[in-house]
Amino acid sequence: MSILGNILGKIFKRKEQPKAPSAPAQPAPTATPVQTPTTASAAAPAPQPAQPVDVAGILDFMNEQRDQKLNWRTSIVDLMKLCGMESSLSERKELADELGYTGDKSDSASMNIWLHKQVLQKIVDNGGQLPRDM
Numbered sequence: 001m002s003i004l005g006n007i008l009g010k011i012f013k014r015k016e017q018p019k020a021p022s023a024p025a026q027p028a029p030t031a032t033p034v035q036t037p038t039t040a041s042a043a044a045p046a047p048q049p050a051q052p053v054d055v056a057g058i059l060d061f062m063n064e065q066r067d068q069k070l071n072w073r074t075s076i077v078d079l080m081k082l083c084g085m086e087s088s089l090s091e092r093k094e095l096a097d098e099l100g101y102t103g104d105k106s107d108s109a110s111m112n113i114w115l116h117k118q119v120l121q122k123i124v125d126n127g128g129q130l131p132r133d134m
Contacts, residue, residue, distance in 0.1 A: 002098055003085070003091065003094055003095040003098055004095065004098055004099065004119065004122055006083065006085055007079070007080065007083050007085065007119060007123075008122065008123065008126055010083035010084060010085075011053070011055055011058055011059065011083065011123060011128065012053060012126070012127070012128075052127060052128065052129035053127055053128050053129060054129055055123055055128035055129060055130050056073075056129075056130055056131055056134070059072050059079075059082060062082055062083075063082060066082070070082050073134060074116065075112070075116065076092065076095075076112050076115040076116040076119060077092070077112065079116065079119065080092075089108060092108070092111065092112065092115060093105050093111075095115055095119075096111055096114075096115060099115065099118045099119075099122075101114060101115070101118075120134060
């Protein structure tokens with residue numbers, strides 16, 4: 001799996017875990033209408049428009065569980081660490097290649113800023129919701 005795929009997987013997989021206790025309560029009411037053919041066809045379009053995922057809430061929750069607090073909102077290194085990934089320069093260069101970075105990879109500060117913006121945009125593109133100030 002790609003580095004970006006790993007980041008997205010950690011974030012979007014995490015969203016399912018807190019909802020697990022409430023999930024059994026929800027299928028029971030929807031199971032009854034699904035038995036009716038007209039209701040089943042009405043229920044089919046509902047899953048298509050996925051609700052946005054509160055990525056900031058998920059990542060803040062993950063950060064609260066750590067002893068060392070990370071600044072994932074501004075740092076690609078901290079975002080990768082929060083997702084349990086290696087955040088070495090070589091990993092970030094590989095992520096830069098994956099995302100099509102054309103700048104100078106030896107200028108790690110500029111690359112890191114670019115990576116952070118790109119990863120946040122990819123999160124939004126995949127259904128994540130972030131605060132407007134990000």
